[in-house]
Amino acid sequence: MFDLDLRSRKPIYEQLVDKFKELIMKEVLQADEKLPSVRTLARQMTINPNTIQKAYRELESQGYIYSLKGKGSFVQASSEKVSQEELLKVQEKLKAAISEALYLGMKRVDIELLLDEIVEMTGGGIRDDKASGSNEDFS
Amino acid sequence: MIKLQEVTKTFHKQQVLHDITFQIKGGSIYGLLGSNGAGKTTLLKIIVGILKQEQGSVQIEGQQVFENIDVKKQMIFIPDSLYFFPHYTIEQMAKFYQNIYPSWNQERFVELREVFGLNIKKKVSQFSKGMRRQVAFWLALSAMPAILVLDEPFDGLDPVVRRKVKNLLIQDVADRKMTVIISSHNLREVEDICDYVGILHEGSILLEKDLDELKADIHKVQIAFRNHVPAALKNELSILHEEKRGSVRLWIVRGAETEVSKKIESYQPIVYDLLPLTLEEIFVYEMGGAGYNVENILV
Numbered sequence: 275m276f277d278l279d280l281r282s283r284k285p286i287y288e289q290l291v292d293k294f295k296e297l298i299m300k301e302v303l304q305a306d307e308k309l310p311s312v313r314t315l316a317r318q319m320t321i322n323p324n325t326i327q328k329a330y331r332e333l334e335s336q337g338y339i340y341s342l343k344g345k346g347s348f349v350q351a352s353s354e355k356v357s358q359e360e361l362l363k364v365q366e367k368l369k370a371a372i373s374e375a376l377y378l379g380m381k382r383v384d385i386e387l388l389l390d391e392i393v394e395m396t397g398g399g400i401r402d403d404k405a406s407g408s409n410e411d412f413s
Numbered sequence: 414m415i416k417l418q419e420v421t422k423t424f425h426k427q428q429v430l431h432d433i434t435f436q437i438k439g440g441s442i443y444g445l446l447g448s449n450g451a452g453k454t455t456l457l458k459i460i461v462g463i464l465k466q467e468q469g470s471v472q473i474e475g476q477q478v479f480e481n482i483d484v485k486k487q488m489i490f491i492p493d494s495l496y497f498f499p500h501y502t503i504e505q506m507a508k509f510y511q512n513i514y515p516s517w518n519q520e521r522f523v524e525l526r527e528v529f530g531l532n533i534k535k536k537v538s539q540f541s542k543g544m545r546r547q548v549a550f551w552l553a554l555s556a557m558p559a560i561l562v563l564d565e566p567f568d569g570l571d572p573v574v575r576r577k578v579k580n581l582l583i584q585d586v587a588d589r590k591m592t593v594i595i596s597s598h599n600l601r602e603v604e605d606i607c608d609y610v611g612i613l614h615e616g617s618i619l620l621e622k623d624l625d626e627l628k629a630d631i632h633k634v635q636i637a638f639r640n641h642v643p644a645a646l647k648n649e650l651s652i653l654h655e656e657k658r659g660s661v662r663l664w665i666v667r668g669a670e671t672e673v674s675k676k677i678e679s680y681q682p683i684v685y686d687l688l689p690l691t692l693e694e695i696f697v698y699e700m701g702g703a704g705y706n707v708e709n710i711l712v
Contacts, residue, residue, distance in 0.1 A: 280604075280605040281601075283688055283689040283690065283691055284689055285624070285625045285628045285629065285689065286605065286625075287625045288625075312587065313587040313588060316583050316584075316586070316587040317580070317583065317584055317587060320576060320579050320580045320583055320605075320606070321583070321605075321606075322442050322583065322586070322606050322607065322608045323440075323583065323586055323587040324440065324441060324442070324586075324608040325608055325625070328625065
C-alpha cells in the first residue's frame with residue numbers, strides 16, 4: 275500500500291498518521307472507503323499491530339476516519355475533516371515561507387500576484403467534485 | 414498480563430536484581446533493553462520460571478509461574494544459547510515439543526516448513542548457528558504459545574530471515590494476541606517492532622514506557638541566538654545534555670514538543686530545529702543521566 279521509513283527518527287505511529295492523512299486529503303482514499311484492517315496492515319508492513327491501532331485512534335480523534343464496531347475503520351467525508359489544528363499548522367508554514375520571501379527581497383506585490391495565480395489555478399479552494407474528474411476511474 | 418512485584422535475585426552474595434516491579438500487557442511486544450550485565454537474562458529466566466526469585470512475586474494472569482505447569486505450558490523461552498538434544502533431527506524435536514505442549518499445531522509446523530525451507534530429516538546439530546536459531550523459532554511458533562520470551566533473538570540471523578521472523582511474530586500478535594518479550598542490546602533491532610520498552614540498568618528498571626510516548630517526550634534541539642543564549646530559557650527547559658558546535662548549541666530537552674517549541678520561540682532564536690531522538694540516542698542519554706559513563710564507551 276505504501277512504505278514507511280523504519281529507520282527514520284519519526285515515530286512509526288506518526289508516520290502512519292501522516293501517510294493516511296495525505297492519502298485521504300489527496301482522495302486516494304475516498305469518503306466511506308474502508309481502511310485496511312489492523313491485522314492485514316500489520317502483516318503486510320511488518321509493523322506492530324498495537325502501533326497501527328494507536329494510529330487509527332489518533333486519526334479518528336482528529337476526525338479523518340470513523341469506526342464502526344465490528345466492521346472496521348472508514349474515511350470520513352471531506353467537509354467534516356478539516357480540523358482547526360491542521361489549519362494552524364498550514365498557517366505556521368505560510369508565515370515561515372512568507373517571512374523568508376520578504377527577507378530574500380520579494381515585494382508585497384509579487385506575493386499578491388502569486389496568490390492570485392494560485393487562486394486561479396486551484397479554483398479558489400472551492401471543492402467541486404464534478405469538475406475535478408480525477409476520481410472517475412474509481413466510480 | 415505479566416506482573417512482577419519487587420523481585421530480587423542474588424548470585425554468590427551479589428545482588429543482581431533489585432526490587433523489580435513492572436507489568437506487561439497481553440498482546441504487547443515488550444523490549445527489555447540494558448547494558449551488558451544489567452540482569453536482562455536473569456530477569457527473563459525468572460519470568461519464565463527457570464530461576465526462582467528470592468523475594469517478590471511473578472504472576473501471569475494471576476498465577477505464580479515457578480514450577481506451575483499450567484502457566485509454563487503456555488509459554489516458550491528461546492534462550493541466547495540454544496539447546497537441542499544431540500543426534501535429534503528437526504522432526505524428532507518436533508515430536509518432543511508436541512508431547513510437551515498441548516497447544517502444538519501440526520498444521521502450522523507443516524506450513525512453516527515452506528517459510529524456513531529446512532530439511533526436517535536432518536540432525537539439528539548439523540545446521541549452522543543461524544539455521545539452528547530458525548529451527549528454534551519454527552518449533553516455538555508451531556507450539557502456539559500465549560507468551561513468547563526471546564533472549565537476543567536476532568543474533569546470527571541474516572536480514573532476510575530476520576524480517577521473516579519479525580513478520581511471523583507480528584502475525585501471531587495480530588491474530589491471537591500473543592505476548593512477546595524481547596531482550597536486546599541492539600536497539601535498532603527492536604525499535605521497529607516493540608510498542609513498549611523497559612531499560613534495565615545495574616539490576617533496576619531505570620525507565621519503562623510506551624515507545625512512542627518515550628519518543629514524544631524527548632527531543633534534540635539545535636539552536637542559535639543572535640547574542641547570548643538567554644539564561645532564563647535554560648532554566649525554563651529541562652535540558653539533559655548540552656553540546657556546543659560553533660555558535661550553534663545542541664540540546665537534549667525533555668518535554669512535550671509544543672511546549673518546548675513555544676518556550677523556545679518566545680526568545681526568538683535565529684536558528685531553531687527540533688528533531689525526535691532515535692531509541693539508541695534515548696538509551697545513551699538516559700543511561701548517561703543514570704551515571705553510566707557513556708562517553709568513555711563511545712571513544
